[in-house]
Amino acid sequence: MTAPVPPAGEERRRDRDRTRADILDTAAAEFAERGFDGARVDEIAARTRTTKRMIYYYFGGKKQLYMEVLERAYARIRAAEQTVSVGHLDPLTAIRRIAEVTFDHHEANPDFVRLVSTENIHNAEHVAEMTGLVRVNTPAILLLDEILARGREQGIFRDDIDAIDVHMLISGFCFFRVANRHTFRAIFGRDLVDPARREHYRKMLGDLVVDHLTALG
Amino acid sequence: MTAPVPPAGEERRRDRDRTRADILDTAAAEFAERGFDGARVDEIAARTRTTKRMIYYYFGGKKQLYMEVLERAYARIRAAEQTVSVGHLDPLTAIRRIAEVTFDHHEANPDFVRLVSTENIHNAEHVAEMTGLVRVNTPAILLLDEILARGREQGIFRDDIDAIDVHMLISGFCFFRVANRHTFRAIFGRDLVDPARREHYRKMLGDLVVDHLTALG
Amino acid sequence: MTAPVPPAGEERRRDRDRTRADILDTAAAEFAERGFDGARVDEIAARTRTTKRMIYYYFGGKKQLYMEVLERAYARIRAAEQTVSVGHLDPLTAIRRIAEVTFDHHEANPDFVRLVSTENIHNAEHVAEMTGLVRVNTPAILLLDEILARGREQGIFRDDIDAIDVHMLISGFCFFRVANRHTFRAIFGRDLVDPARREHYRKMLGDLVVDHLTALG
């Protein structure tokens, strides 16, 4: 009875979503590559399957496009964090695991790092407008909080460092290594992202955090 | 009534230097505030005692002006580092002192931090062209190197971390705290540069470095 | 529970008419508010129960929509004029009555005034295409003509002023008061449409016409 009529609506929606995603991917690359002001809407359009007009049709403008790119980038890093389950690990191992995941994600997503750098040059004015980012990011803190609490209960962690401090320490290390890679290399002659040194820095970060947390304070 | 005959050559040179310095100061603020692409030559000129034409006259263009700004910013931070004399201090105290000086300089010079962020968005292409920067920056590494060597001799420092790693660790911490202040605050609700938390982070950095260097590795 | 079977044809037609009327009302407001070039098809659609696509479906385009709006506006003002019956009045009273009706209609329909202003900026090119407008407007002149004739017969009206001149005089007064209200107020500080001055101007117009028509010429 029900003829296999092409599900026009759905197919269109899929097209629409694909086009949007295409634009978002391209825009993410362009914004990461050149920053907000350096990025060109024409260039994004040219690297896309569609036309410049579609950017305005789907996103409204350069700024809104940038904001969706940024929001998606944050969502992804937090999603990656959520995949690690550390509930069953002892505090030391758990904290090391989190450091490693963060390290890996920054390394794998230099564009995310560059977007965040760009956003800070703009004083986080766009992020400030994104209600929802707080919600998306708090799980990361809650997780650390729980691990730190367990560590303190066991008497192995100092107690003058809170979850946000640990997050800053880990993120700062990972972020700087990727974000400042270029000036660092130009000035000190060392490529912080050289694969040959990857394990060294990955371990260094874990040690660093553990050494500090387990020190006497 | 009788005006003193102007000692033409010298006074002109002084004028020239003053104008250049005026432009450089203004440009530093503008580039730090908005990044390279966001900065406007017109805006720099407007905030200056002179005219836009002079920027081209003295510097050649936006890019060259930016490069001089950047070069001066690096020279200043390294000069600050050179003022500390740690030769007479024991390795632990010396390394703590260096961390503090770096911490203080980043805090006091957020514009430097923003310029370096901007430069990294541009893949350090300008810094790469600045041949003198390596020379200006190596003393910082040499100093650390000497301290680390002393510490290792005394058997109190681990030996799998070199001077550049320590520099990265210290700079990364100080840099992130200032550079990512805005997104961090928007997302986690904590102002990393809040004066009330200044001592906490300053001590945290020192502990961090020392805890790690003195751990067993 | 049992929905009444829709009398398809008629109901559809009614739907159609309602949608058309909805669009026309909204478009009238938008064109009056912003002029032809300032009006936005998107905006009209947004203020409507239907979608932009329907505007093209029912009217063909912006220009045709504008023309229907204009035609309807003219039809309405002339219809209002037809409601007054002055055949039984003496010429003086009749002419005063017509002046008042015109005055009232302009005051009550500033949108009509603005549409006509807009149309004149376009050199009445649309009105010129509207073949029916002449027919719809001649009764107004014929009416005046008849009154003037009676007045002249009675020896109370001068004879160097014809019906079209009187119409121009009355319309001009009423039109200017509404159309140029804004510049007049900005420049001379007087709101010509202030309710407190309404009777003054309404009487002034009647006097004006009568004084002139009954003068010796």
Add this chain to the structure above:
Amino acid sequence: MTAPVPPAGEERRRDRDRTRADILDTAAAEFAERGFDGARVDEIAARTRTTKRMIYYYFGGKKQLYMEVLERAYARIRAAEQTVSVGHLDPLTAIRRIAEVTFDHHEANPDFVRLVSTENIHNAEHVAEMTGLVRVNTPAILLLDEILARGREQGIFRDDIDAIDVHMLISGFCFFRVANRHTFRAIFGRDLVDPARREHYRKMLGDLVVDHLTALG
């Protein structure tokens, strides 16, 4: 001793002024022809000796250009009015003279009329921003005021009509005749600006004002 050096500065200024005037003239024509929203910056530029860029250099933007056009148009009509000296004329003749001057100026400057129509479509928002227009326009009222006062003293003018009312009456007549010329012609078949009818309307206006002012009220 003083060589006839070309007065560079002055010459340049003259060039500048000529270019500005060229743009203003062209813009006045374009804005009058098509209204604010219908006018095209590109079109103005094309009809000019210079380029589109110069419009932004000299005026800042479309809106500012429009405002300067409008301001100049008002200044000109008031300047024309100031050229008539009516102090020595008896009130009746004086008021007739003013009506004629106004009539002539509207006829000679249809662009002024169209600009004012356009401005009213925009609710006089630009005129409202022009401080100074009030000052430029009040002399016209003061002049009328003085004539009306003299007429009343002599017992020949009614006293329920003030200077602003008279100005409205005269302007309204002149303005409508030019502004609504096109719709009027399309609908009633009469060209109000036909030279053959010029004297008729010019006299009609004078009579109208005088008949009304000298009526018993």
Add this chain to the structure above:
DNA sequence: AATGAATGAGGCTTCATTCAT
């Protein structure tokens, strides 16, 4: 009869830079 998605053409504006003296 009705509609959501798409779009080519053109709009206004801004930028770093150079010209001409």
Add this chain to the structure above:
DNA sequence: CATGAATGAAGCCTCATTCAT
């Protein structure tokens, strides 16, 4: 040594309209 005037190229965005079902 210094400068006011000028500008080509490119930027972001909006418009009325049509496509494809």
